[in-house]
Amino acid sequence: MKVVVSAPGVVKFFGEHAVVYGTGAIAASIDRRLYVTARLRNNGEVKIAAYDLSTHGVIVTLKPNGEIVVGTDYGKVIPAIAYVRKAIELTREYLGERAGVELEIKSDMPVGAGLGTSAAVSVATVFAYATITGHELEKREIAKLGHRTELTVQGAASPMDTAVATYGGLLYIKPTSSSPIIEPVRKGAELPTVIGYVKRVATTKELVAWVRKLRDKYTKLIDQIIWAIGELVERARVAIEKGELGTVGELMNINHGLLEALGVSDKRLNDMVYAARMAGAIGAKLSGAGGGGCMLALAPNKLKEVAAAIAIANGTPIITELGVEGVRVEKVEK
Amino acid sequence: MKVVVSAPGVVKFFGEHAVVYGTGAIAASIDRRLYVTARLRNNGEVKIAAYDLSTHGVIVTLKPNGEIVVGTDYGKVIPAIAYVRKAIELTREYLGERAGVELEIKSDMPVGAGLGTSAAVSVATVFAYATITGHELEKREIAKLGHRTELTVQGAASPMDTAVATYGGLLYIKPTSSSPIIEPVRKGAELPTVIGYVKRVATTKELVAWVRKLRDKYTKLIDQIIWAIGELVERARVAIEKGELGTVGELMNINHGLLEALGVSDKRLNDMVYAARMAGAIGAKLSGAGGGGCMLALAPNKLKEVAAAIAIANGTPIITELGVEGVRVEKVEK
Numbered sequence: 001m002k003v004v005v006s007a008p009g010v011v012k013f014f015g016e017h018a019v020v021y022g023t024g025a026i027a028a029s030i031d032r033r034l035y036v037t038a039r040l041r042n043n044g045e046v047k048i049a050a051y052d053l054s055t056h057g058v059i060v061t062l063k064p065n066g067e068i069v070v071g072t073d074y075g076k077v078i079p080a081i082a083y084v085r086k087a088i089e090l091t092r093e094y095l096g097e098r099a100g101v102e103l104e105i106k107s108d109m110p111v112g113a114g115l116g117t118s119a120a121v122s123v124a125t126v127f128a129y130a131t132i133t134g135h136e137l138e139k140r141e142i143a144k145l146g147h148r149t150e151l152t153v154q155g156a157a158s159p160m161d162t163a164v165a166t167y168g169g170l171l172y173i174k175p176t177s178s179s180p181i182i183e184p185v186r187k188g189a190e191l192p193t194v195i196g197y198v199k200r201v202a203t204t205k206e207l208v209a210w211v212r213k214l215r216d217k218y219t220k221l222i223d224q225i226i227w228a229i230g231e232l233v234e235r236a237r238v239a240i241e242k243g244e245l246g247t248v249g250e251l252m253n254i255n256h257g258l259l260e261a262l263g264v265s266d267k268r269l270n271d272m273v274y275a276a277r278m279a280g281a282i283g284a285k286l287s288g289a290g291g292g293g294c295m296l297a298l299a300p301n302k303l304k305e306v307a308a309a310i311a312i313a314n315g316t317p318i319i320t321e322l323g324v325e326g327v328r329v330e331k332v333e334k
Numbered sequence: 335m336k337v338v339v340s341a342p343g344v345v346k347f348f349g350e351h352a353v354v355y356g357t358g359a360i361a362a363s364i365d366r367r368l369y370v371t372a373r374l375r376n377n378g379e380v381k382i383a384a385y386d387l388s389t390h391g392v393i394v395t396l397k398p399n400g401e402i403v404v405g406t407d408y409g410k411v412i413p414a415i416a417y418v419r420k421a422i423e424l425t426r427e428y429l430g431e432r433a434g435v436e437l438e439i440k441s442d443m444p445v446g447a448g449l450g451t452s453a454a455v456s457v458a459t460v461f462a463y464a465t466i467t468g469h470e471l472e473k474r475e476i477a478k479l480g481h482r483t484e485l486t487v488q489g490a491a492s493p494m495d496t497a498v499a500t501y502g503g504l505l506y507i508k509p510t511s512s513s514p515i516i517e518p519v520r521k522g523a524e525l526p527t528v529i530g531y532v533k534r535v536a537t538t539k540e541l542v543a544w545v546r547k548l549r550d551k552y553t554k555l556i557d558q559i560i561w562a563i564g565e566l567v568e569r570a571r572v573a574i575e576k577g578e579l580g581t582v583g584e585l586m587n588i589n590h591g592l593l594e595a596l597g598v599s600d601k602r603l604n605d606m607v608y609a610a611r612m613a614g615a616i617g618a619k620l621s622g623a624g625g626g627g628c629m630l631a632l633a634p635n636k637l638k639e640v641a642a643a644i645a646i647a648n649g650t651p652i653i654t655e656l657g658v659e660g661v662r663v664e665k666v667e668k
Contacts (some may be wrong), residue, residue: 214584218569221588224562228595231555250548254555254595261562261591267608274601 001040003132004331006033007124008324009109010116010164011195011296012288014255015233017211017262019158021223023230024174026185026237027164028322030195034107034120035330038132041100048084050105080111083118087125087149094145099133110316113197114288119161122149127327142166142327168326172237188243191322194281194297194306196272196315202291207264214263222262229258249283249298256285264290271313273297279309296322335374337466338665340367341458342658343443344450344498345529345630346622348589349567351545351596353492355557357564358508360519360571361498362656364529368441368454369664372466375434382418384439414445417452421459421483428479433467444650447531448622453495456483461661476500476661502660506571522577525656528615528631528640530606530649536625541598548597556596563592583617583632590619598624605647607631613643 008029015025041047084103092098103125109115123146130137137145146162160173163182170185202210215222232251239247256273259265269286276284276297284297295315299306307317342363349359375381418437426432437459443449457480464471471479480496494507497516504519536544549556566585573581590607593599603620610618610631618631629649633640641651 214588217581218566218585218588221562221565221569224558224565225588225592228555228558228562231558232552235552235555247551250597251552253597254548254552254559257591257593257595257597257599258559259591260594261588263587263591265591267612270604270608274604278601 001132002331002333003038003128003329004035005038005124005128005131005327006035006330007120007127007165007327008033008168010119010161011114011294011322013170013296013322014236014251015229016288017208017259017264018226018229018233019173019175020208020211021215021226022175023226024172024233024237025160026170026172026233026240027160028170028191029164029168029324029326030115030318030320030322031324032109032115032318032320034105034109034117034124036121036124036128037104037106038128039102040132041102044098044100046085046088046100047102048081048105049103050080050084080105080117080121082153083122083149084125086153087122087145088129090145090148090152091126091129094141095130095133095135097133097135101129101132103128110197114200114293115195115197116161116165118150118153119146119165122146123162123165123327125149127329131329131332139166139326164326166326168324170240170323172233185237185240187323188241189245190300191240191245191248191298192300192303193320193322194276194299194303194310195287195294195318195320196276196297196310196313197294197318198268198272198292198315200292201266202289204289207289207291211262211264225258225261229255232258245298245300246282249281252283252285252296252298253277259286259290266291268292268314269295272310272315275309275313276306279305281306335466336665336667337372337462337663338369339372339458339462339465339661340369340664341454341461341499341661342367342502344453344495345448345628345656347504347630347656348570348585349563350622351542351593351598352560352563352567353507353509354542354545355549355560356509357560358506358567358571359494360504360506360567360574361494362504362525363498363502363658363660364449364652364654364656365658366443366449366652366654368439368443368451368458370455370458370462371438371440372462373436374466375436378432378434380419380422380434381436382415382439383437384414384418414439414451414455416487417456417483418459420487421456421479422463424479424482424486425460425463428475429464429467429469431467431469435463435466437462444531448534448627449529449531450495450499452484452487453480453499456480457496457499457661459483465663465666473500473660498660500660502658504574504657506567519571519574521657522575523579524634525574525579525582525632526634526637527654527656528610528633528637528644529621529628529652529654530610530631530644530647531628531652532602532606532626532649534626535600536623538623541623541625545596545598559592559595563589566592579632579634580616583615586617586619586630586632587611593620593624600625602626602648603629606644606649609643609647610640613639615640
């Protein structure tokens with residue numbers, strides 16, 4: 001028996017960094033997906049074959065005693081594998097089920113570009129494992145196990161990415177003193193978007209720490225910038241729901257400037273942002289933690305022009321729609 | 335008898351655009367100057383020869399009956415001439431003095447780059463006319479007549495530029511319901527700076543109108559950005575006075591991002607800003623209204639490297655010190 005499950009990638013649409021300090025943020029699924037093919041194994045072993053998750057494919061075997069056997073290039077691939085391993089462990093525990101499985105992971109997203117590969121792999125693995133072992137999980141349960149996977153592997157994780165990978169569409173998130181508010185944001189119009197990405201030179205952790213340091217030094221000033229982003233996110237949510245693309249674009253531009261003020265953009269991201277705007281995008285901003293990684297350009301009727309402009313600015317363009325379907329079964333073979 | 339008077343150019347250091355909505359701002363004189371040479375004429379006529387104020391020099395003769403005779407290229411040069419003419423008119427009126435003079439105007443600043451040529455020419459003309467006709471004016475009086483000149487010619491003008499051209503140094507300005515607060519900001523350390531400029535593609539009026547339109551649409555959001563700039567200016571003032579250049583540089587970077595959020599930067603300015611930072615500037619921002627024009631890079635011990643980087647980014651670099659002497663008599667020949 002074979003099951004193929006897929007989960008979409010995720011981009012931060014509005015409010016990144018500020019959300020760390022309690023403002024709202026909006027994230028969106030993209031129509032690039034990560035696929036997990038699951039087969040049952042009768043020896044109780046978990047075997048993981050991950051393709052496209054690093055330059056070289058790698059075979060990792062997780063023995064029933066917990067031992068990991070890695071075929072090639074351990075150092076490069078262990079981060080992605082860590083999510084798969086943890087997702088299986090948590091799902092097994094949750095289901096009270098210890099069947100052996102063979103998982104094959106393929107992705108049509110670039111890894112490390114800030115497109116939420118770790119969330120997609122966590123969510124898809126949870127769902128694939130449950131499905132191949134004959135369990136039905138609700139989305140709520142998948143999102144929770146996916147989030148717990150990221151949380152355990154990374155030490156800290158917003159539930160945002162795993163929620164978007166699970167439910168799809170666009171989600172608004174706002175931290176509260178207890179669990180965060182997560183609400184769907186319905187599109188009032190299509191959101192034809194070009195993602196541009198470049199190699200990251202700083203980690204999310206470093207960039208979050210940078211903003212915290214800046215805020216420690218200039219508390220009142222940085223808080224005002226954070227509040228401005230918070231206000232912007234609320235406006236953006238309304239504009240997306242009303243399908244007011246011109247407003248969504250303007251707010252992307254303002255959000256980009258505010259992230260620039262927080263010091264998390266860089267020359268390569270700005271080059272792509274300006275190239276996209278000059279090629280006809282109605283709004284463009286960096287997306288995610290910054291320091292390289294990706295940017296988004298909202299570009300109705302200008303997708304090809306904007307993609308070309310991003311390529312000329314030394315970025316890799318991906319034409320997509322924001323807010324596609326979440327985790328799903330692609331195929332079941334008896 | 336001949337008198338040579340000079341006044342410095344002016345750059346906006348912090349707070350541009352936000353000052354329109356009542357926050358503080360800081361401007362600085364630069365060590366590029368505009369020179370007015372004045373000679374008495376015994377026929378009551380005012381003759382103005384302006385060099386370096388446009389691509390071509392131009393001779394304008396202002397007849398006692400108010401008629402203007404222009405030698406060449408009226409359209410291009412009339413703006414600069416308009417300040418000279420109005421400055422003479424207002425100074426004559428103020429002094430009750432109608433002597434004929436011949437004025438020769440030279441500048442070592444590029445015109446239209448946002449370096450305050452109109453303020454320098456207004457202030458220097460007032461002072462030159464008063465000096466050649468044997469009157470002593472206090473700085474307060476020069477600044478006032480200079481400001482009134484800009485005000486009459488432009489319809490609206492901040493007293494900032496003319497105050498800096500008069501007093502020199504760095505000035506903090508904050509509008510109030512009556513007349514604005516203007517206070518000197520004393521440098522705690524030298525401010526070695528590279529100015530980079532590119533041709534402007536939008537006027538100050540257009541850019542101020544753009545921000546107003548954005549604020550009309552997103553009032554709460556844009557007000558928060560404006561308040562953030564206001565807070566930033568207060569921090570910058572303290573840092574300049576304490577000579578904390580690292581902080582001054584960081585605040586320049588944040589201010590640049592906030593101006594980017596207001597939508598007044600452009601690709602060419604950003605290219606220069608990033609080039610300067612990568613060449614070792616400790617802070618860089620656009621300066622003035624935006625839409626092209628100029629940017630500033632604070633670059634202790636890196637002036638040449640930063641100037642080269644700005645040139646490579648297609649800007650014209652000017653190495654300068656911020657906060658030099660204001661209007662002064664350079665030479666008197668009997």
